[in-house]
Amino acid sequence: MSRIIVALDRFDSIDEVLKLVDMVNAYVAGYKIGLPLILRQGVAATKKLVERVGDKILVVDMKLADIGYIMIETVRPLLETGYRYFIAHGFIGYRGALEELSLFLRENDAKLIVVAAMSHQGSQEIMDKHMYDILDIGIEADAWGYVLPATRPELIKKARTYLDEKGYEAKILSPGIGAQGAEPGSALRSGADYEIIGRMITASPNPLEAVTMINKRHEEVLMEK
Numbered sequence: 246m247s248r249i250i251v252a253l254d255r256f257d258s259i260d261e262v263l264k265l266v267d268m269v270n271a272y273v274a275g276y277k278i279g280l281p282l283i284l285r286q287g288v289a290a291t292k293k294l295v296e297r298v299g300d301k302i303l304v305v306d307m308k309l310a311d312i313g314y315i316m317i318e319t320v321r322p323l324l325e326t327g328y329r330y331f332i333a334h335g336f337i338g339y340r341g342a343l344e345e346l347s348l349f350l351r352e353n354d355a356k357l358i359v360v361a362a363m364s365h366q367g368s369q370e371i372m373d374k375h376m377y378d379i380l381d382i383g384i385e386a387d388a389w390g391y392v393l394p395a396t397r398p399e400l401i402k403k404a405r406t407y408l409d410e411k412g413y414e415a416k417i418l419s420p421g422i423g424a425q426g427a428e429p430g431s432a433l434r435s436g437a438d439y440e441i442i443g444r445m446i447t448a449s450p451n452p453l454e455a456v457t458m459i460n461k462r463h464e465e466v467l468m469e470k
């Protein structure tokens with residue numbers, strides 16, 4: 246089972262996206278789309294992606310950070326398009342925000358992924374300092390998973406230990422591999438379940454080769470563990 250979630254961010258057309266998906270679909274765990282793709286192609290066009298990927302994990306990443314009502318209305322058209330995994334920020338808190346979103350997602354058989362810390366340096370200014378609080382908010386909101394940065398593997402380790410101690414089972418999805426500097430496999434080694442990888446695959450002259458190389462590295466790391 247592959248541990249790669251491909252971040253599909255910068256494409257000129259949905260056909261270009263589908264071309265890449267057709268090339269790598271058998272060798273990845275899933276995909277993540279976000280505002281760059283949704284704004285450029287429109288929600289309706291991305292239905293082709295939903296239809297194409299089969300049972301792969303398809304994550305929508307709009308870094309939701311609003312009152313519950315607005316997050317629900319933002320998610321609704323994407324749920325209707327067939328998406329079932331949604332990323333929201335955790336720093337917004339539970340009451341009036343993640344509480345409502347989480348309930349709505351559960352009612353619709355969809356899953357919440359909470360951003361606990363980010364891969365860029367500025368995350369250290371505020372978010373990293375509150376990682377445990379955000380993990381707790383995720384637990385309260387029944388999060389299926391968390392986003393934690395491959396660029397700071399010690400945070401992944403700390404988060405995994407903390408969640409284990411609390412007996413809370415959650416997936417950890419880690420961006421920051423490749424273009425942002427972390428090595429493929431480094432997040433898995435620290436306790437992540439998936440590595441979210443964009444440009445290292447999508448901007449590669451040979452995306453399938455990139456995926457194959459990363460999967461191989463992942464297998465080696467998982468064997469070591």
Ligand code: BMP
Pocket residue numbers: 252253254277279306362363364365392394420421422423424425441442443444445
């Ligand atoms: P790339 O591998 O090309 O750097 O892309 C990383 C992807 O992960 C982007 O889609 C970005 O939105 C996402 N991401 C990130 O880079 N850092 C975070 O802390 C959280 C993210 O979702």
